[in-house]
Amino acid sequence: MMDKFTTLTAVAAPLPLANVDTDKIIPARFLKTIKRTGLGVHLFDTLRYDANGAERPDFVLNRAPYRDAKILVAFENFGCGSSREHAPWALLDFGIRCVIAPDFADIFHNNCFKNGILPIRLPRALCERLMEDAQLGGNARLTVDLERQVVVRPNGEELRFEIDPFRRHLLLNGLDDIGQTMQHAAAIDAYEARQHAERGWMPAITAA
């Protein structure tokens, strides 16, 4: 079960870059992990830390209001590169629940939904306005209302976004793909019963 996503009011971190690839989001050397949690400290590792592992004070997520950011605003082609699911895992573990950008790489976009993160596509011009809002820091929170499909700016202006209705349904109800499929448990049970009747020869792996 994932956390529901209905409305989110939070500090948004501005990351005014295009083509942020998954290697930037989480470098390959952190992929030998056995966990999906705990990756938040490595989020944007090379941007966030210097060669000695010390925080770079000028990087946005190292600055006071943005340490608690739950929204990220970026530019084109966010999440391109390797298909690693560690990228959304790292974002989520840091606390990011929503990324707003003009467009996203396909697999990353898909992986966000699988992990309860809402990726919002908005035209570049609107992303630029949100980028300015985000730069105002802690006093200028954004509200993302998934039910009404709007992003509310600090000045009250509402920006409408489009989203696949099925994906929206899953997020609103806190259903991951698994939770969704489990709603069809009766059909799976019925399939198994049918298969057992028709192909009773199918063996089980009893003891390895």
Place this chain on the structure above:
Amino acid sequence: MAEPRTLFDKVWDSHVVERLPDGTCILYIDRHLVHEVTSPQAFEGLRMSGRRVRRPEATLAVVDHNIPTSDRSQGIAEPESRVQVETLERNVAAFGVPYVPVLDARQGIVHIIGPELGASLPGFTIVCGDSHTSTHGALGALAFGIGTSEVEHVLATQTLLQKPAKNMLVRVDGMLGFGCTAKDIVLAIIGAIGTAGGTGHVIEYAGEAIRALDMAGRMTVCNMSIEAGARAGMIAPDDTTFDYVRGRPFAPQGAAFERAVEYWRTLPTDAGARYDRTVTLDAGRIAPMVTWGTSPETVVPVTGTVPDPSAEPDEARRAQMLRMLDYMALAPGQRMQDVAVDVVFIGSCTNGRIEDIRAAATVARGRRVAAGVRAMVVPGSGLVKQQAEREGLDRVLLDAGFEWREAGCSMCLGMNPDKLAPGQRCASTSNRNFEGRQGPGGRTHLLSPAMAAAAAVTGRLADVRELA
């Protein structure tokens, strides 16, 4: 009269649990193979959401990717590998999943042991968190690789959310010439259609040359479907398939087996079924193949030469060829047979079966590995290793100067200590010649086991037909 259907259509249709409004299907999965690298986060996800494994008895776990291929009886020294192995062991115990431990004779590469143990069967849907799951399609199964979230999805629900693929037929007519193998067929196919040639499709391999292959050869062909960009590869089950499956430990036995065969005989493509795309090749024209670049489609006959980028009209392709030649340290027009190798790797899920080791031993018998060459043979499973030792093949190979190692993925991906050093050139029976795949800076030439053995004893990319 029902619409004629392909092998893929039939296996797909018989596994659709439910079709959702947007065309996505809930697809039932008969067999789920699990290994140490792509499963930890999936089990963790189950734990966090309080879910269980729906059908442990449809699941089989093994360690293969990052374990060492040296003696393992004293445990695994490398800490990260050890942690992944221990984590899998904890997870299979906690969730009741059948498991083949590292010191079990049946341990091996997941795509070798699935068919070997009879866990992979015709007409099945088979998935694993690894792209070379396509191997199992050789049995007439629909088998494909999945990501970690999907591993968790299958563990929890025994299903996947999928949209159907398109049908592609690759027909290989005629018969292979002397010295040519299944590996040469699949390299020739990838050379012909390119690494994106199968995108969006499931490839069915058919034709006289495919029918004539034994199961090991069919698995080699289906294994590399992924290098042709396909979602999966399949071969219609026939008597060769049934003879292979009969008596394997997890396969149906006795009367149940006969009933299964009756069903499996209904699976081959109906006459008149439509394919979205068809490609034909003539097996008689296929020579022993080798790759020259860093993509599996960059393949030439061993009698050929390194292609000349200046003859390539497309600028982007030309630039890519130049980059590949630079990385591979090869010159345009250079004869492939003059290329000297430092390392020979015989193994992987493409070519780690007993038939592959026999082929290598046949070439190695009575010869010596060339001076300065390191040649290693890594059986695909412990059972393959035992069989080879019963046949005395280990002695043949050891006497010729080859290393004889424990089963695992090994130098196929260099996640364990078996790696190329920067600049080293390797004749490899594996499936990917990407930059750095076998170790940073390493240079890989893909070829068949017999050709790899020929490279070992001559110290260069030799034409195995001249050694016979």
